[in-house]
Amino acid sequence: CTPHCPRLTSGALTAGVDVTANQDEISDHETFQLEFDWSTKRWYIRTMQDKYWTLETGGGIQAAGDKRSSNALFDLAWQGDGSVAFRANNGRYVITKRSGHLYATSDNIDDNCKYFFYLVNRPILVLKSEQGFVGYKSASSPKLECNKATYETIQVERGEKGIVYFKGQNNKYWHVDSEGVTADSDTPEGFYLELREPTRLCIKTSSGNYLTAGKNGCFRLGDSSIENATQWEY
Structure with missing residues (x-):
């Protein structure tokens, strides 16, 4: 496959x-x-x-x-x-x-x-924006940024009806809001993957908003417009 x-x-x-x-x-x-x-x-x-x-x-x-x-x-x-x-x-x-x-x-x-x-054949994802890879802000921080020179592997767990959950290498689930994305939650939050091109996808929360790459590596929850959504290379 x-x-x-x-x-x-x-x-x-x-x-x-x-x-x-x-x-x-x-x-x-x-x-x-x-x-x-x-x-x-x-x-x-x-x-x-x-x-x-x-x-x-x-x-x-x-x-x-x-x-x-x-x-x-x-x-x-x-x-x-x-x-x-x-x-x-x-x-x-x-x-x-x-x-x-x-x-x-x-x-x-x-x-x-x-x-x-x-x-089906991606239990682990690596994501990249135009600025760089998605990775931790620092070794001691669970906050994720999208301008890193090296990548962090993201565990993908399958839920119901197309939902997936993301988990960091620290075994904590992703939590997202308008301020940022952190891998520090014990409770999974649901996401959908939307395939846009063979190596690019958009990531949408179960509430309908897309994850976006902002200035200076800011990785956060955006709005529900596909025009503003980041197409992540994976």
Whole structure:
């Protein structure tokens, strides 16, 4: 699995080709590799059996494509509640039917169009901004800054419905507010990861605000605008 393999917690492959969302457990069948297309800024979704999700006649989504094609490209539309929706090549959003099958037939995003995302092969993250790496302000301080020459490894724990928790090397959870980010909490705070490019992501709190890199290495909680969000290299 390459560094960019997400898990959709409600997605599964059945009958070999139809993509369905009806599984409670995550296995290789619920693990997909996202491959970015730089020319369109969209994504190919490849199964662990080396088949691409493909838009078929009638709007059905099947994992039957052996090659990349325009009908195998999807936009990722990140939602305020941490979920992601997929817009297919016909301009419509993928929706889960009552049978569990996926069809790109929805003009709007409702709850049946929302899926949750995990980076499955990244139990540890290293984050970098334009100023430098995310690391501790000093050896004796739990405060994190984002202008360091050397990185600190960040433990990633998986929660429910796309939530992840971050823990420092001191075994304390991240606490964030408008003043900064510190690894000094015994109580986990939830975050969502939003994949923006193959090596860049945005980090959003469960309340909907993004983590941002400010002047002089200031690492803190920003607002809910994606335009102001920092895209972290990871």
